[in-house]
Amino acid sequence: MSTPTAVDVPTLLEISPQGGIEGRSRRYEKYLGDMDGVYRDEQAWQDAVGERGTDDLVYWVDDQRYQEGPGALIVGTSTVLPGLYGEEFAVTRGHLHAVADRAELYYCLSGRGVMLLETLDGQTSAVELAPGQAVNVPGHWIHRSVNVGDEPFVTLFCYAADAGQDYAVIAEAGGMKNLVVADGDGWALKDNPDHTGYRAG
Ligand SMILES: O=P(O)(O)OC[C@H]1O[C@H](O)[C@H](O)[C@@H](O)[C@@H]1O
Numbered sequence: 001m002s003t004p005t006a007v008d009v010p011t012l013l014e015i016s017p018q019g020g021i022e023g024r025s026r027r028y029e030k031y032l033g034d035m036d037g038v039y040r041d042e043q044a045w046q047d048a049v050g051e052r053g054t055d056d057l058v059y060w061v062d063d064q065r066y067q068e069g070p071g072a073l074i075v076g077t078s079t080v081l082p083g084l085y086g087e088e089f090a091v092t093r094g095h096l097h098a099v100a101d102r103a104e105l106y107y108c109l110s111g112r113g114v115m116l117l118e119t120l121d122g123q124t125s126a127v128e129l130a131p132g133q134a135v136n137v138p139g140h141w142i143h144r145s146v147n148v149g150d151e152p153f154v155t156l157f158c159y160a161a162d163a164g165q166d167y168a169v170i171a172e173a174g175g176m177k178n179l180v181v182a183d184g185d186g187w188a189l190k191d192n193p194d195h196t197g198y199r200a201g
């Protein structure tokens with residue numbers, strides 16, 4: 001059991017529905033240039049880089065944490081800006097927790113999105129989220145936020161402070177099994193033909 005420290009005190013967090021936390025510990029920003037290899041349509045991503053440059057902000061995360069040890073929670077907001085790369089909607093890189101059994105809650109604050117979920121043994125799920133809706137993601141599910149609207153997709157998340165992130169799992173598999181693509185006014189799932197299957201769990 002970890003010894004409480006002076007900073008282990010309850011903290012009031014002011015959470016903006018547009019994303020952002022007063023009282024955060026950290027802000028983490030991802031730019032278009034960081035998304036190399038994430039979208040299946042490489043040319044579409046290259047074209048976007050040509051138009052907007054590598055320094056164009058695509059998503060950002062504010063979080064608050066008071067210790068790294070097991071038992072503590074990380075609370076944050078994730079703001080994914082809208083976009084389309086070929087037929088694919090704007091996504092976060094996505095990950096499996098490094099401590100794979102760690103769960104995560106995502107509560108939609110604004111915008112319209114999909115939480116794309118997959119397991120190493122091939123189960124898939126996609127949960128659409130509108131403001132007021134949440135998804136309780138069990139451990140062992142790879143998760144990626146997808147903005148399927150035309151405004152920022154903002155979620156409040158909460159997960160165990162010792163979870164960590166494994167990003168290689170998606171890259172090694174040629175991307176996630178499913179793509180979230182534009183379909184009329186909405187979205188649809190499409191098989192990613194480059195997906196080779198995940199490594200053994
Ligand atoms: O970590 P990424 O897949 O790039 O997504 C960005 C963020 O998504 C979620 O909201 C997680 O809880 C964050 O810890 C993570 O950093």
Ligand SMILES: [Fe+2]
Nearest residue numbers: 097104143159
């Ligand atoms: Fe996570």
